[in-house]
Amino acid sequence: MNLPAVLSLLLVVSTVQAFQYTELAQFIDSHQEEYVETLRDWVAIESDSSNVMRRKDLHRMMELVAQKLRLMGGTVELVDIGEQELPDGQTLLLPKVVTAQFGTDVNKHTVCVYGHVDVQPAKLEDGWATDPYNLTDINGHLYGRGASDNKAPVLAWIHAVGAYQALNMELPVNVKFVIEDCGWLSRRPALTYGTRGNCYFFAEVEGPKQDLHSGVYGGTVIEPMTDLIGILDTLISPSGKILIPGIREAVAPLSDEEWKMYQDIQFDVEDYKNKIGVSQLMYSNKVDLLAHRWRYPTVTIHGIEGAFSDPGTKTVIPSKVTAKFSIRQVPDMDPAMVEKQVTDYLHSVFAKRKSPNKLKVTMVIGAKPWLADTQHPLYEAGKIAIKRVFDMDADLIREGGTIPIARTFQDVLGKSLIMMPIGGFDDGMHSQNEKMSRHNYIEGTKLFISYLDEVSQIQKTSV
């Protein structure tokens, strides 16, 4: 459901035309309030794709996107991509994919922008300071679930195209929609050239046929929760070492060039620590930290479904508990191999417990990592666009998170791809109090305008 930034080029000679950046940038500045209002409407829709109960909102969200693009004169399609099968065997209609095309001039490059408008789960009681679905402006920061990930970046691309249209300027390239997904590493604008993949697992331990009273049955039943805690505790050591045999061995070694590149990146360890709010990180130096964010795998245990998770006390023996954990993928790990390694390992540690309960391990997401060539003309175009709008050099960064479609697009289409984030480094994607600053939203729109022009100037021979 994550539809991220991908840019593919038709290999045609571009039509070079005069680029009126100042007029476009002024137009954008003067329409800031309107842009914020549109973002408010989009954030108000709880398009949480991980919750099947919210599927109707997701359909409504996709319809809203399609409508906006239709009103701008795009050739819009809502593509049916079929059904999804739920763990209980039921099927559910997947949200349609919106495609839109602006311009079909074969003499121009075509920029294809991908992004997503679904969001992560969010509830006020998770610890949000504001209603996550009511966009709230606090000192120029626009708080709301999906603001940064990924509704504002999607809108920024739409506004970029809209600005050309409103000023009756010809688009320098053909643009195909939809979207984009990542953030800057620091206050310096960034271009992203790699992401980690992700293998997301469910480990379900099932015992009694229903939940039991812990006073009445405790002591006679082999409790699924105890079994589950026992096997989860074998995944990773306190010092961050992955204990599943074979995982670490597959990882490409850190090269001297990489080490040097990480060393040169603007990244303040103390800032990072303060921002997260911890007194100590897993590693104390910059290169180790960046390397473990971007190019080493890690295991995170996200939570347990089926156990008692509400406030208060409940004396229950949960009958079926499902742990959710994921392993970030990096070159040269292979998700199919990881699935087997994890499944075999957990079954072997579970067998040692001699429990009558049943263990089921399922890999529900298996997304490969992605890595691009930072010398590619697309990246050169991005660097120039950033220099123009922000008057700064871009950081070349990787992303610890996963944007599965990036790798898929590169593999399937054979086209080149760039990620051009506009989210801030402190936007809180996937966590409470997610926000997008007005600055990044508006300047980001200008960056996209500028980038479209830069791409139009790339020569056919060089891509």
Place this chain on the structure above:
Amino acid sequence: MNLPAVLSLLLVVSTVQAFQYTELAQFIDSHQEEYVETLRDWVAIESDSSNVMRRKDLHRMMELVAQKLRLMGGTVELVDIGEQELPDGQTLLLPKVVTAQFGTDVNKHTVCVYGHVDVQPAKLEDGWATDPYNLTDINGHLYGRGASDNKAPVLAWIHAVGAYQALNMELPVNVKFVIEDCGWLSRRPALTYGTRGNCYFFAEVEGPKQDLHSGVYGGTVIEPMTDLIGILDTLISPSGKILIPGIREAVAPLSDEEWKMYQDIQFDVEDYKNKIGVSQLMYSNKVDLLAHRWRYPTVTIHGIEGAFSDPGTKTVIPSKVTAKFSIRQVPDMDPAMVEKQVTDYLHSVFAKRKSPNKLKVTMVIGAKPWLADTQHPLYEAGKIAIKRVFDMDADLIREGGTIPIARTFQDVLGKSLIMMPIGGFDDGMHSQNEKMSRHNYIEGTKLFISYLDEVSQIQKTSV
């Protein structure tokens, strides 16, 4: 919040009067539908005391009980017992306690009935076949949260008094309200002479100041969830051995008399296994099973608050996670000692991890076990009443669960106490699809009527 069965006697000579059991039993049979409707009204109120958001429903529930007892002519008080302090420092009004008195004749014994009308949490999506707050009759079983634990038993006591009133018969004893809490062990009616206590713990591990995206931060942060899983895994072995130093050593050894008593109890291990739906229990023979339900401590991990517990996938590093687990108390354990043993132990295993995260261990409930003399006149009265209504001998059983006020009453008032359950052995208290059978509800009402009469015949000298 658990207000269970307690019966205290004023030590006066009883007024013996003719007991018209048949008329009373017929009256009860002919009012079955009305009794079920009242239970339906009570079950409809989500009086979940563990959820502070439901406090209003709990107040409403207590008001409904008071009103019912007032309409019957009881002297009713709603006693304010003050406020409760929440973990965040806020205070919240505790639900009032309802007291009611029927009769003040100093020549009669006084039976004091205690019970509770608050319930355990329940949601349809926990796996209920029916709406937990809409009492549903399926083949004579009345499904609903709180049906068995403890609303129907409370109503049965009220109906017992009401039947005497409706037939213009004098109550053989004075009755003080409210109530009762436990179930039979088999299809044979039972008297309960002991309960385990319960020490309920919160173990909170706090790290980053807010939830983090596991892709973006995973690998650099020492995750609270990993720490929590690590320390939970040190509480109990796969074979059920409690690993916290000092706990097992405090437990009174199993006597030969106990062994013999357990051996004689009607309890079918295969039935028990089938009812729970497991292929193997922690122990395979009857005495071990009963002993580990009733007279040995155990550890149950109930769940984790603050982690991702919904269906679907979420790539979050939870910033603060709180495990809920409890240890059942038996003679001669001491909750204050257990609190220290658990706290010290968890801090010591946590220290070995060298984590920068903060661990906080809190004992939020510390309830002692309770044990009565089965030869006491109250138990003799109970045995006779059971024989009359069910034409069977009572099982003398203990209860693995906890009824904290039982012990408190015995200690504070110095009065004798009996527990006379009417819930069925398969009622599913605290779990999904809780129910009370019509049979137990109606025959239980008759049992209480019969018991009140038996108590009136106990001589002053014998109690």
